Amino acid sequence: MSVSKIESLPNEILLHLFEKYINGVDIFVAFINKLNHRFDGLINQCQQIHFDFRSIRKNDFYSCLILLSNYIDKIKTINLSEKDTPGAIDAFLFKFPSLKIFNKIRQFNIDFDSRTVDKDRIHRFFCSLPNTNLSILSIKLQNASQFDISNFITGSILSLTTLKHLHLDIDSYSQLWNLQKLSKTNIEYLTIIGYGCTWNDFQYICLNSPGLKYVNVRIVDKLSNYSRSSIDKNIHIPPLLKLHTVIVHFIDRYTQVTWNMLVKYFEVMPNLMKLEMINSSDRFFNGNDWQILFETSLQKLIYFTLKILAVRLSQYSLDTILHTSKCFESQFWIEKKNFHILIIMCNSSEDAILNYQPIDYRKHKFDSGFEMNIETGTVQFWSVTNHSINNNQSITNLRISSKEPLSEDNFYFPNVTCLQLDLVNLSLIEWIQKYIDLSKVKELIISELEMNLNMINSLLLFTKNVSSLQIIFNQFINQQVISLQTNNNIKRLYISPRNFQNQNKFQDKYIRYVASLFPFVEHLKIDTIDFEIIPIIYISFPYLSSLALRFVNYYWPIDNVMNQQQWEKQLRYTTKLTFKCSGEWLTIWINETEFKESYK
Secondary structure (H helix, E strand, C coil): CCHHHHHCCCHHHHHHHHHHCCCHHHHHHHHCCCCCHHHHHHHHHCCCEEEECCCCCHHHHHHHHHHHHHHHHHEEEEEEECCCCCCHHHHHHHHCCCHHHCCCCCEEEEEEECCCCCHHHHHHHHHCHHHCCCCEEEEEEECHHHCCCHHHHHHHHCCCCCCCEEEEEECCCCCCCCHHHCCCCCCCEEEEEEEEECHHHHHHHHHCCCCCCEEEEEECCECCCCCECCCCCCCCCCCCCCCCEEEEEECCCCCCCCHHHHHHHHCCCCCCCEEEEEECCCCCCCHHHHHHHHHHCCCCCCEEEEEEEHHHCCHHHHHHHHHHHHHHHCHHHHHCCCEEEEEEEECCCCCCECCCCCCCCCCCCCCCCCCCCCCCCCEEEEECCHHHHHCCCCCCEEEEECCCCCCCCCCCECCCCEEEEECECHHHHHHHHHHECHHHCCEEEECCECCCCCCHHHHHHHCCCCCEEEEEHHHHHHCHHHCCCCCCCCCEEEEECCCHHHCCCCCHHHHHHHHHHCCCCCEEEECCCCHHHHHHHHHHCCCCCEEEEECCCCCCCCCCHHHHHHHHHHHHHHHCCEEEEECCEEEEECCHHHHHHHCC
16 A cells, blocks of 8 residues: 555554554654654554564664664564574664563564574573563574573563463574473463473473463473483373363474373363374374273363374384274264374475375385385375365465376365475466465475476466565576566565576576566575675665575585684675575675675
């Protein structure tokens, strides 16, 4: 909506939009200090403003930092991330070293890499959390082993009396919790993913969080690569009467948690309505045991899903599962239309779905030492009841290939947001039109097209709400003569050569051609080692906010931290650019002033 159209709205509607729906960044950039006294007055009347600094343009970010102090008592939400904005969190913490100053803040979300932020600043910032009235807190931390966050979890965070929603995505354990001394919390909605937590950690949280309503956790046995936690069997959890949803994912194949432990745990949640169990072994796969549990302790359960990820199953375990599965074919399970028992075979538990097929366990060996006979990313699916096979509501990442037989069963995927297509042909396009709600797709990955076919236009036409596109660079160039249509919806673009061994230079004319197809790209990723293309990229993409370049071990030896740090220091000195390195990627936060200084 244009500013002129917004100006035609009455004040009451504008206030409602400012307080509920419009990002504070957009409010500041569009209206503050624009000589419009009406909007200045309305913004001053706002009781709450929500700021999302993720993927923001650098100039806009620093403009907001300057103005933010004047609206401290109106800020209710702050989202910070360094995904596309390297240096943003350090800059924010330098300006606002404590969250206490935001006396109205209720929600705070932060996503950072411990290697790219000042540890003293982030330490002081976390120490300020107990002095706030946060209700919702989300922390995503990469390289957590280099930053001890354990004291903040048990002290600053879980001690917050106002905290109701806690989401933790931390990539290492590093003696994270130490929860034996945990006092009572008021947590109602808990999510612990990333590396996860131990069963003991989970028990201590439940023991001290009687108001829990929703739980989603990943359970690990190992504290590190060298130690394994021992189960504390003397923890007695009081009834969790408010708990209505539990999602538990057991990561380790040889978990120490037994069926009796699970039963003891489920017995204290009599009002549970939704349960999802994800396991990496054949434990907990006895239909009779589950039926008894449901009939005696979980009588209010409405939705149940049991998933076995067969990526690490031995042939013996798979044979056992297929034999045991007959107990799920009784009348009890057939009548439970919302109870789903799934076996998913793949060669990586993190891969998206590729295709559904009946499992032929005789063809696939999954013990260590056996070579896998399935494509990378392939997932094979098996369900013990007919109605389970249509349980696709939760699938948001879908990978399809014309190399595999496309099922003609009555599948439908209504909630796919990320779609990856391998070896696209007309048959594959017809299949996805029939079996996928393409209006929900936001991210499209095209890994390969059949030669001499103009299908990019068709794919982008059918997936009209896609804002993120990944495609092989050669496919653009090969289809120049077809005159691809300009697409104004793509904000995030990732282009790569066909393989990393042939990283030819991206010629200026090709960069301009791609920019003409996607003129409103804000975040660009390119597999290249050529710094000389940065000026033409900056000129060709006028809305560019961040640029990521992939170096594939070219400029620095990844395993030599000292050399990498020296290389980064030299690059910052010579280019004046703000960037961060993560693995093989270097991400630059685009700024006009810095760019002109670096490329005079």
